[in-house]
Amino acid sequence: MKKQDRRTFLSTSALLGAGMIAGPAMATKPKKMVLHHVFFWLKNPDSKEDLAKLLSGLQTLKGIKTVRNIHIGLPAATEERSVVDSSYSVSELLFFDDLAGQKTYQDDPIHLKFIADCGHLWEKVIVYDSIDV
Amino acid sequence: MKKQDRRTFLSTSALLGAGMIAGPAMATKPKKMVLHHVFFWLKNPDSKEDLAKLLSGLQTLKGIKTVRNIHIGLPAATEERSVVDSSYSVSELLFFDDLAGQKTYQDDPIHLKFIADCGHLWEKVIVYDSIDV
Numbered sequence: 001m002k003k004q005d006r007r008t009f010l011s012t013s014a015l016l017g018a019g020m021i022a023g024p025a026m027a028t029k030p031k032k033m034v035l036h037h038v039f040f041w042l043k044n045p046d047s048k049e050d051l052a053k054l055l056s057g058l059q060t061l062k063g064i065k066t067v068r069n070i071h072i073g074l075p076a077a078t079e080e081r082s083v084v085d086s087s088y089s090v091s092e093l094l095f096f097d098d099l100a101g102q103k104t105y106q107d108d109p110i111h112l113k114f115i116a117d118c119g120h121l122w123e124k125v126i127v128y129d130s131i132d133v
Numbered sequence: 134m135k136k137q138d139r140r141t142f143l144s145t146s147a148l149l150g151a152g153m154i155a156g157p158a159m160a161t162k163p164k165k166m167v168l169h170h171v172f173f174w175l176k177n178p179d180s181k182e183d184l185a186k187l188l189s190g191l192q193t194l195k196g197i198k199t200v201r202n203i204h205i206g207l208p209a210a211t212e213e214r215s216v217v218d219s220s221y222s223v224s225e226l227l228f229f230d231d232l233a234g235q236k237t238y239q240d241d242p243i244h245l246k247f248i249a250d251c252g253h254l255w256e257k258v259i260v261y262d263s264i265d266v
Contacts, residue, residue: 130226132205133207
């Protein structure tokens with residue numbers, strides 16, 4: 001950054017910080033991601049076939065254009081504690097840039113196909129949507 | 134990769150895949166991260182002070198050496214649906230390289246201090262530990 005640029009940047013930052021001018025998102029400000037945590041309990045938790053089908057269905061969600069990152073998981077063999085719920089079958093974690101991205105995902109044909117193909121496999125699902133502080 | 138290297142690699146892969154020899158983690162295999170999802174319900178959900186104290190305490194967890202990534206969040210304003218639980222106060226998501234990293238975190242003095250300082254703030258906590266498939 002040239003000295004002049006730097007001076008302009010600092011000056012603009014100060015004004016933005018003080019809320020005196022409106023500006024575009026600053027590069028120095030970390031993005032607040034929207035996290036979509038989903039936990040599935042299979043109707044037939046001992047069926048390897050049902051598990052494989054659900055995992056395979058979840059993989060298709062990567063194709064939705066607003067999905068920034070995805071983690072598909074199984075309960076980890078951490079210490080058993082009263083606060084740890086390891087009764088679920090599969091976890092799914094998706095990252096979006098914003099609420100609009102999450103909404104686009106909900107309505108995307110790939111997501112709707114996943115529900116149509118796999119919705120009969122689970123008996124319970126809990127969703128926690130969070131946004132970075 | 135040279136032809137000879139490639140042949141050796143493929144041969145080793147085949148043996149590893151067949152479980153016939155033990156080998157180090159292969160560079161081509163994506164790492165299976167351990168995710169530690171925690172949801173907190175504050176005793177006083179309307180207290181901004183308690184919320185700030187919990188958020189501040191959670192920030193200290195970044196200092197634990199086995200924590201690879203952290204997301205501290207609040208319920209996001211996504212669509213209200215019966216499967217979405219937005220009743221929690223704060224979410225915390227930590228990434229570890231492996232189960233050993235998660236165990237180290239549990240026993241780390243920074244984590245223990247967080248529990249000592251903030252444990253009285255919440256009335257309920259649910260933990261889901263998952264490992265990438």
